[in-house]
Amino acid sequence: xxxxxxxxxxxxxxxxxxxxxxxxxxxxxxxxxxxxxxxxxxxxxxxxxxxxxxxxxxxxxxxxxxxxxxxxxxxxxxxxxxxxxxxxxxxxxxxxxxxxxxxxxxxxxxxxxxxxxxxxxxxxxxxxxxxxxxxxxxxxxxxxxxxxxxxxxxxxxxxxxxxxxxxxxxxxxxxxxxxxxxxxxxxxxxxxxxxxxxxxxxxxxxxxxxxxxxxxxxxxxxxxxxxxxxxx
Amino acid sequence: xxxxxxxxxxxxxxxxxxxxxxxxxxxxxxxxxxxxxxxxxxxxxxxxxxxxxxxxxxxxxxxxxxxxxxxxxxxxxxxxxxxxxxxxxxxxxxxxxxxxxxxxxxxxxxxxxxxxxxxxxxxxxxxxxxxxxxxxxxxxxxxxxxxxxxxxxxxxxxxxxxxxxxxxxxxxxxxxxxxxxxxxxxxxxxxxxxxxxxxxx
Numbered sequence: 001x002x003x004x005x006x007x008x009x010x011x012x013x014x015x016x017x018x019x020x021x022x023x024x025x026x027x028x029x030x031x032x033x034x035x036x037x038x039x040x041x042x043x044x045x046x047x048x049x050x051x052x053x054x055x056x057x058x059x060x061x062x063x064x065x066x067x068x069x070x071x072x073x074x075x076x077x078x079x080x081x082x083x084x085x086x087x088x089x090x091x092x093x094x095x096x097x098x099x100x101x102x103x104x105x106x107x108x109x110x111x112x113x114x115x116x117x118x119x120x121x122x123x124x125x126x127x128x129x130x131x132x133x134x135x136x137x138x139x140x141x142x143x144x145x146x147x148x149x150x151x152x153x154x155x156x157x158x159x160x161x162x163x164x165x166x167x168x169x170x171x172x173x174x175x176x177x178x179x180x181x182x183x184x185x186x187x188x189x190x191x192x193x194x195x196x197x198x199x200x201x202x203x204x205x206x207x208x209x210x211x212x213x214x215x216x217x218x219x220x221x222x223x224x225x226x227x228x229x230x231x232x
Numbered sequence: 233x234x235x236x237x238x239x240x241x242x243x244x245x246x247x248x249x250x251x252x253x254x255x256x257x258x259x260x261x262x263x264x265x266x267x268x269x270x271x272x273x274x275x276x277x278x279x280x281x282x283x284x285x286x287x288x289x290x291x292x293x294x295x296x297x298x299x300x301x302x303x304x305x306x307x308x309x310x311x312x313x314x315x316x317x318x319x320x321x322x323x324x325x326x327x328x329x330x331x332x333x334x335x336x337x338x339x340x341x342x343x344x345x346x347x348x349x350x351x352x353x354x355x356x357x358x359x360x361x362x363x364x365x366x367x368x369x370x371x372x373x374x375x376x377x378x379x380x381x382x383x384x385x386x387x388x389x390x391x392x393x394x395x396x397x398x399x400x401x402x403x404x405x406x407x408x409x410x411x412x413x414x415x416x417x418x419x420x421x422x423x424x425x426x427x428x429x430x431x432x433x
Contacts, residue, residue, distance in 0.1 A: 031315075033256070034237040041234070042242050043256045043315050068243045068258065082235040089430065091416035092268050202265045206378060209270035219270050219348060226265050 024088035107200025325367030
């Protein structure tokens with residue numbers, strides 16, 4: 001464990017030095033295995049947040065109430081600790097700038113693998129068209145908000161936030177759950193041939209991917225990653 | 233020997249449940265959803281189940297015909313490669329043995345295919361002799377669409393990605409042909425007790 005970064009009141013980024021790391025593709029995840037002194041083990045998967053181009057492997061972990069692993073990773077682990085990891089894992093929910101234009105839609109900590117894609121795009125200084133629609137409960141709950149704001153001026157990148165519970169003073173952006181009208185406003189539309197990545201809690205992904213299909217997006221172009229209330 | 237995670241206690245479960253958990257799995261009480269794309273919604277009047285490929289007699293069932301087949305109700309543990317396991321789940325469906333009997337095949341492999349384009353490959357020996365069903369009922373209720381309704385394959389001895397949701401057909405083949413996840417880094421066989429998660433296992 002190289003360093004930890006507090007992202008929000010309930011999410012933390014862990015930067016790991018992984019000896020012999022084979023490299024990853026943006027969107028892949030990593031298995032973390034914890035071992036207690038008596039040999040008891042618990043394993044979970046976490047999305048990789050960092051760009052493949054970065055020399056550390058970063059995970060952003062959101063606290064799962066009543067979880068088994070996330071409270072340990074958020075409250076207990078300190079730099080210098082050794083954590084057993086395995087990966088990268090996953091070959092479907094991945095994107096590189098060579099794959100062409102992309103629409104990214106994230107809910108809550110579903111933003112994590114999408115951030116790896118945006119960081120990869122930035123590291124490659126790519127101008128390939130990318131649109132991000134990020135849904136969070138409120139501004140303080142929004143992951144990576146400052147960093148995403150610094151990316152916003154990049155050529156070819158469009159960013160929209162929607163806050164579903166509370167908005168900052170003077171907010172002029174979206175302030176509701178993702179709906180058909182919002183998707184139409186964000187674009188790029190079904191005929192653009194973009195790859196679409198949707199990640200978030202199960203009801204979010206079910207709803208957004210249904211809306212995309214109804215709007216005419218090719219189901220085969222929609223890559224979805226869901227996480228349940230369980231986990232931990 | 234893996235490194236000890238300083239200060240990690242973990243949450244132990246009782247020994248009976250622990251013995252039912254394959255290595256690396258943890259117990260859930262709810263039913264997480266994992267699907268690579270959007271959830272397909274097919275009307276029942278357009279639904280059919282087709283068995284084809286290397287078989288003596290290809291056959292198709294409409295939803296009504298399929299629902300008229302004799303069913304079994306059974307209780308099994310299920311294990312997802314993303315590490316959750318759910319114990320004691322009760323399902324109702326048609327045993328694959330009954331379907332295999334109707335079509336007759338000498339093939340060693342099959343590909344299950346689904347609405348939405350999903351595929352997964354299986355050895356015939358892993359789906360015969362009471363090892364697989366096409367289920368339409370979960371805990372006494374019609375199977376919900378996000379869990380694969382109206383009908384999904386269920387092969388409880390293998391990781392759950394082998395239990396194709398929204399199954400619409402079984403294509404029997406002489407050669408083993410990797411399906412969607414099997415071509416994307418996941419293990420060809422997927423036995424949770426041997427922790428066959430990825431290609432490298």
